Amino acid sequence: MHPAPSIIFFTAASGAGYGLLVFAALAGLIGLVPVGSASGFALLLPALLLVAAGLLASAGHLGHPERAWRAFSQWRSSWLSREGVAAVVSFVPALGLAWAWALDGRLAPLLALATILMAVLTVYCTAMIYASLKPIPRWHHRLVPPVYLGLGAASGSAVGIAAAAWTGAPLLPLAPLVALALLVGWGLKWRYWQSVDTQPATATTADTVGLGDRGTVRLVEPPHTERNYILDEMGFRIARKHSAKLRRHALVAGLALPLVALVLALLLPSAAAALLLSIGAALALVGVAIERWLFFAEAEHMVMLYYGKGAV
Amino acid sequence: MTSLPATPSAKRLGLVIDLDTCVGCQACVVHCKEWNTSSGASALSDTEPYGEEPSGAWLNRVHGFELDDSASGGCGSTVHFPRSCLHCENAACVTVCPTGASYKRAEDGIVLVDESKCIGCGLCAWACPYGAREMDQVAKVMKKCTLCVDRIYNENLPVEEREPACVRTCPAKARHFGDLGDPESDVSQLVAERGGVALMPELDYRPTNRYLPPRRPVPTADQKAALEPAPGGFLGWLDRLLADQP
Ligand code: SF4
Ligand code: SF4
Numbered sequence: 001m002h003p004a005p006s007i008i009f010f011t012a013a014s015g016a017g018y019g020l021l022v023f024a025a026l027a028g029l030i031g032l033v034p035v036g037s038a039s040g041f042a043l044l045l046p047a048l049l050l051v052a053a054g055l056l057a058s059a060g061h062l063g064h065p066e067r068a069w070r071a072f073s074q075w076r077s078s079w080l081s082r083e084g085v086a087a088v089v090s091f092v093p094a095l096g097l098a099w100a101w102a103l104d105g106r107l108a109p110l111l112a113l114a115t116i117l118m119a120v121l122t123v124y125c126t127a128m129i130y131a132s133l134k135p136i137p138r139w140h141h142r143l144v145p146p147v148y149l150g151l152g153a154a155s156g157s158a159v160g161i162a163a164a165a166w167t168g169a170p171l172l173p174l175a176p177l178v179a180l181a182l183l184v185g186w187g188l189k190w191r192y193w194q195s196v197d198t199q200p201a202t203a204t205t206a207d208t209v210g211l212g213d214r215g216t217v218r219l220v221e222p223p224h225t226e227r228n229y230i231l232d233e234m235g236f237r238i239a240r241k242h243s244a245k246l247r248r249h250a251l252v253a254g255l256a257l258p259l260v261a262l263v264l265a266l267l268l269p270s271a272a273a274a275l276l277l278s279i280g281a282a283l284a285l286v287g288v289a290i291e292r293w294l295f296f297a298e299a300e301h302m303v304m305l306y307y308g309k310g311a312v
Numbered sequence: 313m314t315s316l317p318a319t320p321s322a323k324r325l326g327l328v329i330d331l332d333t334c335v336g337c338q339a340c341v342v343h344c345k346e347w348n349t350s351s352g353a354s355a356l357s358d359t360e361p362y363g364e365e366p367s368g369a370w371l372n373r374v375h376g377f378e379l380d381d382s383a384s385g386g387c388g389s390t391v392h393f394p395r396s397c398l399h400c401e402n403a404a405c406v407t408v409c410p411t412g413a414s415y416k417r418a419e420d421g422i423v424l425v426d427e428s429k430c431i432g433c434g435l436c437a438w439a440c441p442y443g444a445r446e447m448d449q450v451a452k453v454m455k456k457c458t459l460c461v462d463r464i465y466n467e468n469l470p471v472e473e474r475e476p477a478c479v480r481t482c483p484a485k486a487r488h489f490g491d492l493g494d495p496e497s498d499v500s501q502l503v504a505e506r507g508g509v510a511l512m513p514e515l516d517y518r519p520t521n522r523y524l525p526p527r528r529p530v531p532t533a534d535q536k537a538a539l540e541p542a543p544g545g546f547l548g549w550l551d552r553l554l555a556d557q558p
Contacts, residue, residue, distance in 0.1 A: 063432020063452030070411035074314045081410035135441035210509040210523045214381045221376025229446045303443030
């Protein structure tokens with residue numbers, strides 16, 4: 001599938017934004033961060049900005065963004081519509097939480113819980129847009145929603161601890177939460193990669209033309225000689241060795257380096273720690289962006305069986 | 313409304329395509345483009361039609377395949393395969409649509425796009441396993457086969473023209489149009505008689521359209537004899553000798 005930059009940015013940024021909202025609300029509820037206007041601004045402003053930037057980028061992918069409001073109407077059947085509705089609704093508790101925390105310096109526990117719930121729900125809807133598509137076997141996979149949630153939590157917590165560090169909050173109570181999110185998020189992704197690499201093909205060209213019981217079928221005469229929308233959108237191919245390399249980059253940037261930054265930050269004075277954690281957070285976001293690029297580039301659509309691919 | 317009709321319609325209009333007679337002439341592709349570019353809400357795009365990289369939206373594409381059925385006793389054949397919307401009963405292209413632009417008609421099962429509502433998100437094209445939807449690169453809305461809904465019910469057309477353009481134009485009569493929900497209809501009879509198939513039933517999209525597989529050639533008596541192993545020895549020699557006599 002064609003890895004469109006706007007969608008990659010959207011899912012990576014909004015995933016991190018919602019992850020950060022969950023991280024902040026959770027840390028506030030358990031008392032891992034001091035609740036005050038400094039931590040309120042530092043944690044919740046970047047979260048809201050990431051979410052808003054992601055949503056704006058997603059509109060950039062549309063042919064008719066001026067009609068985007070219509071996309072809120074079909075939540076009964078469409079995960080994309082549900083995602084839009086959930087994203088808008090999630091702003092209500094999140095803005096309330098931010099208002100109370102940053103301006104009044106107090107934690108509103110009900111708003112914190114509602115923020116967590118809506119953030120998880122929204123990311124789940126985003127993932128289900130992809131996971132519900134049967135023609136793309138690598139997306140129609142049970143681990144896709146957990147991976148989206150896990151990596152949102154991983155990148156969001158990496159941003160969260162960096163933001164908390166700049167306010168001078170103690171890092172030791174937060175660090176285990178961040179490490180856990182990073183390990184779980186990328187651990188799920190690792191399982192997903194293992195699973196899709198050994199997944200048997202779903203169909204062959206003969207199946208797509210209804211002759212699966214007759215023999216094998218091979219394309220000899222494509223229907224058109226030039227590119228078209230189908231080939232541009234669904235005919236994206238990536239060589240196996242490139243994808244192996246990019247998976248390593250994603251793991252190094254998204255998991256290994258943020259973990260190293262986390263450990264070192266615990267040993268360093270606060271300004272240096274904050275700087276290091278910020279670099280770690282940026283790398284965590286880059287790691288997820290690479291992973292998202294691969295999520296598209298490695299996914300094959302069954303329609304390519306009509307265009308000369310033997311099995312998908 | 314992108315929820316599917318609560319109960320599947322009794323009437324299921326669709327196409328039956330005969331892979332045995334299709335000669336791959338592309339006439340249906342051209343007539344489809346001709347009719348739909350002038351009758352839809354916007355033209356079917358054609359960018360750089362005479363330039364370096366022509367591209368455009370088409371609702372019907374014909375692929376040429378080679379079938380190797382030697383393992384099951386066949387002798388191989390070319391199969392021309394027209395590909396367009398199958399007007400699925402369980403059309404995920406409709407349910408994924410966030411805007412209500414895509415819908416399935418309750419009265420006859422035709423799947424359509426209301427261009428004025430379409431935001432051009434492309435999700436429906438991802439959801440179709442058969443590649444039946446193409447984004448119009450000029451109008452920026454999704455295009456798909458309408459089963460010529462503006463011909464089949466059109467009382468301004470002579471009766472014989474009230475069928476989809478592709479069906480009307482096919483010189484090999486490889487395309488048939490009718491109600492596949494009615495077991496007595498000509499198309500349903502044809503499907504029953506020829507063992508018509510639905511594409512990729514395991515995906516459970518439940519397509520309405522059916523494809524008739526190529527007939528197995530039935531060898532003539534002469535061909536059968538030619539395939540028999542020739543007897544050897546003296547009798548074989550005598551046989552061949554006599555066969556050569558006028
Ligand atoms: S063939 Fe594709 S576009 Fe047509 S109804 Fe089925 S899923 Fe939808
Ligand atoms: S491209 Fe248009 S018809 Fe297709 S899902 Fe998006 S809004 Fe609906």
